[in-house]
Amino acid sequence: MKPTVSVVIPAHDEAGVIAANLDTLLTGTGPGEFDVIVVANACTDGTARAAARPGVRVLETSRPGKVEALRLGDAACRAFPRVYLDADVRLDAKSVRALAEAASRPGVLACAPVPEWDLAGTGRVVRRVHRVHDRLIAPSRALAGVGVYVLTEEGHRRVFPLPDVISDDGYVDGSFTGGERVVVTEARSVVRPARTVRAHLARRVRVRQGNRQLAGLGLPARSLRAGALRDLLAAREVSALDAACYLTVLAADRALTLLRGGRTTWGTDTGTRSGQPA
Structure with a gap:
């Protein structure tokens, strides 16, 4: 299924909330309906592990900065329109x-x-x-x-x-x-x-x-x-x-x-x- 939207989520040390918020985002969606990219950005916790699930691509970078994470996630997007969503x-x-x-x-x-x-x-x-x-x-x-x-x-x-x-x-x-x-x-x-x-x-x-x-x-x-x-x-x-x-x-x-x-x-x-x- 071709995705209808791409969703970019920059996430710096968001292990405490990212899983539940992804559950909210994806509940009721069809396979491949949303192209979701989580960018675990200079994290020191388990953000990347918490975000990993079918339908979500997780990118990791050691470079700090929200804008850096947004640019990295944006480059991986497969569809328009694009949703830029704070992880919390x-x-x-x-x-x-x-x-x-x-x-x-x-x-x-x-x-x-x-x-x-x-x-x-x-x-x-x-x-x-x-x-x-x-x-x-x-x-x-x-x-x-x-x-x-x-x-x-x-x-x-x-x-x-x-x-x-x-x-x-x-x-x-x-x-x-x-x-x-x-x-x-x-x-x-x-x-x-x-x-x-x-x-x-x-x-x-x-x-x-x-x-x-x-x-x-x-x-x-x-x-x-x-x-x-x-x-x-x-x-x-x-x-x-x-x-x-x-x-x-x-x-x-x-x-x-x-x-x-x-x-x-x-x-x-x-x-x-x-x-x-x-």
Whole structure:
């Protein structure tokens, strides 16, 4: 059977989640329906062993970097459209088919699902921060921050090979405009955000550094509308305590970004799967 889509999954030390997430992806699929490539990237655990199963090709590389893994997996793909999926994000076959259908529409070059947030085990403070952040960015969310994006063959030509960027999804998002990119409401990705304030801050520092890098490449920056938080408070979509937690953590992540400067790393965000809630 010729595959209907290729799915590239970069995986750095994801042995704890990769097997279950592949089960979610492949349940209900026909033999060879999805061309799935897992790139075990500079792993020190059993990611490659956990990912091995019929219907999945596992590539291993000692070279670090998410973009390096994406390029390696992309080179092995056999079909379009292509789904680029974070290893710690759950995406089922029904959503993949909906994304593939959307990618076949005239004028669409890229698409992404609607995220659902798995907040199980998340600390009280960071849960409030997530609540505010999600509502603030929801109106402008497209391809970035949902753990999945999909490219048609034409869209792929625009962005691949990916440059060495921290935020691959931000780069892809900024490479398309208007109706070229769509959010597919019939598709859902289940995203596990940071469970602790510490993990959230580590992630936000990377996001800020990534955004700064994209701005240096001339890609348009997405900024929050002035007064957006005030409007959420007025509409009672968030509470005053939610807003206070958000603003406090926001100040901390800006300070940490300045302290860290240009130093960046890419790896597993273990705060989504371990640690004590805060």
